[in-house]
Amino acid sequence: MIVRGININFRRWNEMAKETIVLLHGFTGSVATWEKVARLIPENYHIVAVDLIGHGLSEAPTNLSLYSMEEQVEVLHELFKELQLSNFTLLGYSLGGRVALSYVAKYPSEIKQLILESASPGLKTEQEREARRISDEKLADEILQNGLQAFVEKWGNIPLFQSQKNLPEEERKKIREERLSQTEIGLANSLRGMGTGAQNSLWTSLSIITKPVTLITGSIDEKFCKIAHQMKELLPNADHIEIRDVGHAIHVENPTLFATIVEDVLKK
Numbered sequence: 001m002i003v004r005g006i007n008i009n010f011r012r013w014n015e016m017a018k019e020t021i022v023l024l025h026g027f028t029g030s031v032a033t034w035e036k037v038a039r040l041i042p043e044n045y046h047i048v049a050v051d052l053i054g055h056g057l058s059e060a061p062t063n064l065s066l067y068s069m070e071e072q073v074e075v076l077h078e079l080f081k082e083l084q085l086s087n088f089t090l091l092g093y094s095l096g097g098r099v100a101l102s103y104v105a106k107y108p109s110e111i112k113q114l115i116l117e118s119a120s121p122g123l124k125t126e127q128e129r130e131a132r133r134i135s136d137e138k139l140a141d142e143i144l145q146n147g148l149q150a151f152v153e154k155w156g157n158i159p160l161f162q163s164q165k166n167l168p169e170e171e172r173k174k175i176r177e178e179r180l181s182q183t184e185i186g187l188a189n190s191l192r193g194m195g196t197g198a199q200n201s202l203w204t205s206l207s208i209i210t211k212p213v214t215l216i217t218g219s220i221d222e223k224f225c226k227i228a229h230q231m232k233e234l235l236p237n238a239d240h241i242e243i244r245d246v247g248h249a250i251h252v253e254n255p256t257l258f259a260t261i262v263e264d265v266l267k268k
Contacts, residue, residue, distance in 0.1 A: 067193025
């Protein structure tokens with residue numbers, strides 16, 4: 001679908017169901033990352049998964065301004081209007097979690113509740129953001145100079161995804177194929193436009209988000225467990241669920257348990 005001049009890909013399951021949940025993937029991800037979870041969630045829920053700008057089958061424009069967090073939020077808002085979605089649950093993982101939180105900060109009345117998997121409100125200080133911008137710029141340059149395959153090899157070996165090495169070989173292959181399905185310009189521009197350093201910090205906005213928020217983290221992912229604890233203290237209406245023996249990508253490492261938790265949240 002063309003939204004604000006950009007071709008945005010999405011996938012739907014159980015389209016006739018009345019209650020809707022929208023899923024937003026992480027960096028290097030796509031709608032494909034949600035396939036197992038979508039099949040495990042009961043059919044009485046309408047599921048919509050969206051490829052973020054520069055990812056999956058969505059367009060990867062060369063114009064960097066189209067990748068800002070503000071623009072991504074507006075693209076989603078218009079897409080949701082086109083699909084006639086309102087009062088829905090919004091679930092975001094990692095980068096998708098930052099996008100989801102940014103969306104709710106701008107359009108709180110549009111959603112019913114928020115589920116954040118291994119997500120953050122960005123970085124607190126300008127000094128932290130500047131350091132991260134420099135790091136992301138360097139990584140973006142590497143992606144464009146060295147190519148997608150070299151980047152995927154590097155990305156798959158960062159500490160954040162160490163626990164994924166325990167997955168069956170078939171699952172690891174799927175993750176690698178999904179990462180390799182991206183484009184160099186899409187990933188590079190995503191880092192530069194809506195990386196953690198590029199986006200505005202949302203820490204000071206948490207206290208005014210009154211909709212229910214469920215924070216889900218894996219116990220192995222100590223950094224994001226700590227962030228979730230800090231977020232819960234600031235959010236007026238939040239729960240934090242910590243899942244044992246999994247890392248950053250809970251929906252990939254234990255999709256059955258993740259889908260069960262999501263279903264329980266949807267039923268509340």
